Amino acid sequence: MDILKLLSRSRKKDNKVSSGTGNNLPSAGTSENPQLFHDPIPASRGQKRKRNAGETEKNETTSEVLDFFAPPATKVKIKNTIEPASALQLPKNTQDVATLLEDEECRQILRSHRLKATLLTSSKLPEKKIKKSNKSKKDKPKKSKLGNVRNKELHPQPLTAFNTLRTTYGISKRLGENLAAQGYKLPTEVQMGSLPLLLQSETALSKSPEELSVSSSKIDLLAVAPTGSGKTLAFLIPVINSIIQRRRTSTEKGLHELEAVVVAPTKELAAQIVNEAKKLSLGTGVKVVEMRKCMRVLATNTEEIHAEDCEEESGGEDEQSRLTGANKASEQSSVKTNILVATPGLLLSAISKGKLATVRTLVLDEADVLLDELFRDQTCGIWESCINPDLRVTLWSATMGSNIETLAASIIESRWNKLGLEPSSLVRLIVGLKDSAIPNITHRLVYAATEPGKLLALRQLLHPTSSSEEASQSLRPPFLVFTQTIPRAKALFSELLYDIPAEAGGSTRIAVLHSELSDPARALIMTRFRNGEIWILITTDILSRGVDFRGINGVVNYDVPNSGAAYIHRVGRTGRAGRSGGVAVTFYTKDDIPYIKSIAQIIAASEKQAGKPASESSMQKWLLDSLPTPSKEVKKKLKKYGVEARRGGLGEAKEGVEAKKGKGRMQISSKSGYERKLENNRKGAIKGSQRRAQLAEGDSGGDGEDGVTAEEGEFEGLDD
Structure with missing residues (x-):
């Protein structure tokens, strides 16, 4: 065999390796470590330095290195006595009290996972009168984001496994078995910090003497954690465990009272919470129900919650069938449940005539949007209807503004003042950097100049032409595409309907989901997308919050977020x-340049959290400085209406000549305006001829009427 052929063969690149088959994709499997942050702790922390310790270690190291021919018996092996958390096993005697970590060790673990717990008390600081001449920065009282509030940092016991x-927090045995069956071993950061506080706060704060003043039975939690960090599991475990423990001491074992209410902004998120809660409550006797239209929920033996909105989802039925369906729904028996999951509008309409006296736990998932202007009145109405003095409130979200924190703190304080009871303690738990994107995905901000440029860029993602080296970083289906409005989502869906070849499934691989669809249609699309039958799902912000898609390879922001x-x-x-490899692509045009600075700053902060050096960051400082900074008024309008050029006819261009000309909206199409005009003229002429033929057959008018009808048909075709 020629040795030169072997050498030349080894120098060639292996096409199988470079083809991208071994790419790190989020849909490739399950991540072994779901934690996002694990900063190393210096070994010398908390230890005193000894004199000449460095010289002794240096001599020992030198002697060990120089002794090349030493026999294996002379080498000393150091055995690690500390076992990892994943190797720990549950003791047979469940009544044994587990050893708690020391205060300094708790601080190090919390610092390593970037966890920060703060006690927000409502006691106001005494204000001192200071003369104007003696004013200084040192004499000014420090104010937090919640106003004149005294904040106190806490160091609770972290949950290591x-x-x-x-053993430590005494949860139900059946609940622990369900957690093990679902494969939960290592907790995420938000679970590590919130579960001890919600299960047994007196145990979680037992090692900190200065924190013993916290009321253990009355703690409300406000948790801010990144997306996909397990917040749903963090609030479901304490809720289910408290119901199980309470039913053990109850005399009536078969009685199901409504004890917990979970409020979610969308139906998709509510259905997902119910699905996870049923997995955890399997075999425990705890019932979980998602509230739907025409449903009767039995809160107690005498009180009943009834959702009176009984509109049928399918539009093809007549009035008689609708009345029949409503009568059948009203004749159905009431549903008994312990945990009720609902959207705010439907739940408020159901409890408009009553109170939730038996509810002991209120969970607000995506609390920032629930307390925003859109859902604020409905959420506050539900909150006020919970009159139980033992009510515990927990608020969860990935983003939480200071105004939302202030509103939540004021509602909690005013509620306890009305009841005349001792106020509860509000604890704020923050994971990582507040209001930041997860650091384990790749962000791309792509300039497309115009609307046709965005469509071409999206088609390049569908049909990648990059080299094999860049293929590992390309976006692969399945992925989500977000648009600003429902009409734009429909238009983009019709434009990309035939882009996927028939060999790969064709038009069945792409779908659109928005709020105008019926509930069964939305549920069917979600099921098909989770099963992998749909590769590209075009949607609005209805799927932007809380919905868990474990197999998503990326997200495309076709329109810049509000x-x-x-x-x-x-x-x-x-x-x-904790899955890595996800790609987030955002297209922006000339109209978006005044609004993208906040997004660029979020991308820069995310890359900094991921440990990416500043020289390799995609958001350089000169780029951030060159982008314009929008004013507060512009941000408010953008959040409420979106980019003005893509509002879909809202505002001044909703009616009149400007709307007919297309001013005030941007059409999604790869065709030019002239081609679209010719096509519309052709369609209008066809409609006009069809109407003239119908009138001629019916002999309903003269030639003059026919002429007027034809002109009207052609004119309407132009404006279509």
Whole structure:
């Protein structure tokens, strides 16, 4: 064999390796470590330095290195006595009290996982009168984001493994078995910090003497954690465990009272929460129900919650069938449940005539949007209807503005003042950098100049032409495409309907989901997308919050998000549960340049959290400085209406000549305006001839009427 052929063969690149088959994709499998942050702790922290310790270690190292021919018996092996958390096993005697970590060790673990817990008390600081001449920065009282509030940092016991919940915090045995069956071993950061506080706060704060003043039975939690960090599991475990423990001491074992209410902004998120809660409550006797239209929920033996909105979803039925369906729904028996999951509008309409007296836990998932202007009145109405003095409130979201924190703190304080009871303690838990995107995905900000440029860029993602080296970083289906409005989502769907070849499934691989669809249609699309039958799902912000897609390879922001928080939630649909390899692509045009600075800053902060050096960052400082900074008024209008050029006919261009000319909206099409005009003229002429033929057959008018009808048909075709 020629040795030169062997050498030349080894120098060639292996096409199989470089073809991208071994790419790191979020849909490739399950991440072994769902934690996002694990900063190393210096070994010398908390230890005193000894004199001449460095010289002794240096001599020992030198002697060990120089002794090349030493026998194996002379080498000393150091055995690590500390076992990892994943190797710990549940003891047979569940009544044994687990050893708690020391205060300094708790601080180090919390600091390593970037966890910060703060006690927000409502006691006001005494204001001192200071003369104008003696004013200085040192004499001014420090104010937090919640106003004149005294904040106190807490260091609770962190949860190192799920198998310690049984021994340390006394959760139900069946609940622990369900957690093990679902494969939960290592908790995420938000679970590590919130579960001890919600299960047994007195145990979580037992090692900190200065924190013993916290009321253990009355703690409300406000948690801010990145998307995909396991917030749903963090609030479901304490809720289910408290119901199980309470039913053990109850005399009536078969009684199901409504004890917990979970409020979610969308139906998709509510259905997902119910699905996860049913997995955890399997075999425990705890019932979980999602509230729907025409449903009767039995809160107690005498009180009933009834959703009176009984409109049928399918539009093809007549009035008689609708009345029949409504009568059948009203004749159905009431549903008994312990946990009720609902959207705010439907739940408020159901409890408009009553109160939720038995509810002991209120969970607000995506609390920032629930307390925003859109859902604020409905959420506050539900909150006020919970009159139980033992009510515990938990608020969860990936983004939480200071105004939302202030509103939540004021509602909690005013509620306790009305009841005349001792106020509860509000604890704020922050994971990582507040209001930032997850650091384990790749962000791309692509300039497309115009609307046709965005469509061409999206088609390049569908049909990548990059080299094999760049293929590992390209976006592959399945992925989500977000648009600003429902009409734009429909238009983009019709434009891309035939882009996927028939060999790969054709038009069945692409779908559109928005709020105008019926509930069964939305549920069917979600099921098909999760099963992998749909590769590209075009949607609006209805799927941007809370919905968990574990197999998503990326997210495409076809239209720039309305705010920085909307961007964080959109791109959070990929890279779930610690998975890396997700790609977030954002297209922007000339009309978007005044609004993208907040998004660019979020991308820069995310890359900094991921440890990316400033020289390799995609958002350089000169680029951030060159982008214009929008004013507060512009941000408010953008959050409410979106970019003006893509509002879909809202505002001044809703009616009149400007709307007919297309001013005030941007059409999604690869055709030029002249081609679209010719096509519309042709369609209008066809409609006009069809109407003239119908009138001629019916002999309903003269030639003059026919002429008027033809002109009207042609004119309407032009404006179509």
